[in-house]
Amino acid sequence: xxxGVLVRRTLAGEKRAFDELxxxxxxxxxxxAYRLLGKSDDALEIVQEALLKSYRSxxxxxxxxxxxxxxxRIVSNLSLNxxxxxxxxxxxxxxxxxxxxxxxxxxxxxxxxxxxxxxxGRELGARLKLALDELPEKQRMAIMLFxxxxxxxxxxxEAMECSVxxxxxxxxxxxxKLKELLKxxx
Amino acid sequence: xxxxxxxxxxxISQYLDGTLSVMDRRxxxxxLAADAEARLMxxxxxxxxxxxxAGSRLNLPINYDRFAxxxxxxxxxxxxxxxGPLAMPGMAMGVWVRRxxxxxxxxxxxxxxxxxxxxxxxxxxPAGSMVVIGPAVETNSGGGTxxxxxxxxxxxxxxxxxxxxxxxxxxxxxxxxxxxxxDQPASGADDRLY
Numbered sequence: 599x600x601x602g603v604l605v606r607r608t609l610a611g612e613k614r615a616f617d618e619l620x621x622x623x624x625x626x627x628x629x630x631a632y633r634l635l636g637k638s639d640d641a642l643e644i645v646q647e648a649l650l651k652s653y654r655s656x657x658x659x660x661x662x663x664x665x666x667x668x669x670x671r672i673v674s675n676l677s678l679n680x681x682x683x684x685x686x687x688x689x690x691x692x693x694x695x696x697x698x699x700x701x702x703x704x705x706x707x708x709x710x711x712x713x714x715x716x717x718x719g720r721e722l723g724a725r726l727k728l729a730l731d732e733l734p735e736k737q738r739m740a741i742m743l744f745x746x747x748x749x750x751x752x753x754x755x756e757a758m759e760c761s762v763x764x765x766x767x768x769x770x771x772x773x774x775k776l777k778e779l780l781k782x783x784x
Numbered sequence: 785x786x787x788x789x790x791x792x793x794x795x796i797s798q799y800l801d802g803t804l805s806v807m808d809r810r811x812x813x814x815x816l817a818a819d820a821e822a823r824l825m826x827x828x829x830x831x832x833x834x835x836x837x838a839g840s841r842l843n844l845p846i847n848y849d850r851f852a853x854x855x856x857x858x859x860x861x862x863x864x865x866x867x868g869p870l871a872m873p874g875m876a877m878g879v880w881v882r883r884x885x886x887x888x889x890x891x892x893x894x895x896x897x898x899x900x901x902x903x904x905x906x907x908x909x910p911a912g913s914m915v916v917i918g919p920a921v922e923t924n925s926g927g928g929t930x931x932x933x934x935x936x937x938x939x940x941x942x943x944x945x946x947x948x949x950x951x952x953x954x955x956x957x958x959x960x961x962x963x964x965x966x967d968q969p970a971s972g973a974d975d976r977l978y
Contacts, residue, residue, distance in 0.1 A: 611864040617856045624852055629842055638844045642851065649855050653862060722839035744801075745833065746840040751803065770797040777832050784832050 605662035608653070616653055623666055624649075626747045627673045633730065633742050634677035644680055648672040666749070667756020674739060674757065722783060729779040736760075737772035744769050796826050800833060 599618065607615035627648065631641035652669050659668055730738050736758065743754040744765065755762045777784065795812045798804040804812065816822050 609865045611866065613859055613862075613864055616859055617852065620852050620855050620859075624848055624855075628844065628846060628848075628851075632842065632844060633840075638846060641844075642846065646851075646855055646858070650858060650862070653859055657865065719838060719841070722835060723841075726836060726839035741836070745836055751801075766798055766801070766803060767794075769801065770794050773797055773829060773832060774793065776836065777828065780832065780835065784828070784835050 600663065601665040602662040605656060605659065605665050608656055609662075616656075619665060619669075620649055623669055626749065627669060629747055630670060630673050630742060631677045633727070633746070634674065635681060636727065640680065641677075644676045645673060648676050651676075664753075664756045667753040670743060670749070670753070670757035671759065678735070725780060725783055726776075729776055732779055733772050733775055736768045737775065740765055740768035741772040741776065745773075792822060793825060793829075796822070796829055799826070800829055 601619065601622075604615045604619050608619070624645065627645045628638075628641050631644045631648075632638055635641050635644065648669065652665075652672055659665065730741065733741065739758055740754060743749045743757055744751060749757075751762050751765050754765045758765065758768075760768075792812075792815070795804060795808060799809065799812055812822075816826060
């Protein structure tokens with residue numbers, strides 16, 4: 599069932615239709631929040647807040663079909679605000695980022711796990727996380743949503759409140775910088 | 785045409801994403817076939833993407849079913865939405881009707897406003913005054929002519945507007961109606977009596 603139909607049903611009072619939207623987008627939403635915050639419990643807190651916020655203000659959504667991009671925008675805005683607030687309390691320690699690299703597993707879902715590849719994936723994940731932090735906000739969002747979460751460019755554009763052409767440009771600029779930052783591992 | 789390195793890189797980035805237009809794709813593929821450096825650049829970006837995707841796989845220790853159930857329980861505590869204009873596709877029409885009504889209101893307000901704004905004299909809308917004295921009985925000792933002419937204004941005629949266009953011109957310019965009286969009988973061929 600299309601997102602637009604589920605949004606309309608929710609607006610007609612059918613709460614279970616919103617559950618379907620939660621099931622559909624919780625994973626990419628949590629992944630985006632996690633990549634921005636570096637901690638899974640913070641990511642869960644933010645996504646829960648974003649989902650409740652999106653439910654409450656669903657009536658303000660102009661295009662029900664654009665729900666996914668809109669939700670991602672709420673998630674990223676809340677995450678960035680949370681992050682800024684956290685930075686004002688105490689700067690994000692480096693080992694915080696490195697510790698959470700333990701949650702990366704390139705063999706996710708696989709039956710046979712090669713420890714060497716897992717270690718390599720963790721190392722790569724940690725490097726990637728640091729490199730992403732070096733990117734300007736728009737480039738980081740474009741790379742995260744488009745390249746990593748593999749959302750369609752239209753949804754990314756809705757999430758970032760820009761045109762599809764701008765998304766292409768931010769992805770390109772982000773790639774160029776990542777190529778430089780990760781040149782020893784690529 | 786891909787004249788510089790930046791444009792080539794940008795085209796390669798879009799090529800990898802499958803978002804390059806058919807025409808640009810063809811141009812790039814021709815360039816790739818002929819240019820070893822371009823092929824190397826493509827390979828670099830392809831490898832970077834592979835590494836980024838490999839490094840970005842997450843295996844977060846999250847029970848997604850439980851998380852969804854938790855959110856669902858919280859939604860249950862929220863008041864249900866009351867059917868609004870977007871709730872049903874047919875009701876979305878209401879939004880357009882409302883927008884149309886607002887637009888019509890604006891047009892009417894502007895129209896009424898313009899009607900009451902005093903219009904000054906312009907070249908095509910000359911203003912003048914007329915003094916009428918009478919009625920009075922006048923004696924006439926001979927024949928006379930009353931001439932009524934209807935046509936374009938002098939300004940239009942001076943610009944050589946063809947008579948076939950006069951009707952159109954009248955729509956946007958004041959027509960000229962001239963009524964003149966003379967105590968002299970008609971003398972010219974153009975002076976016709978009606």
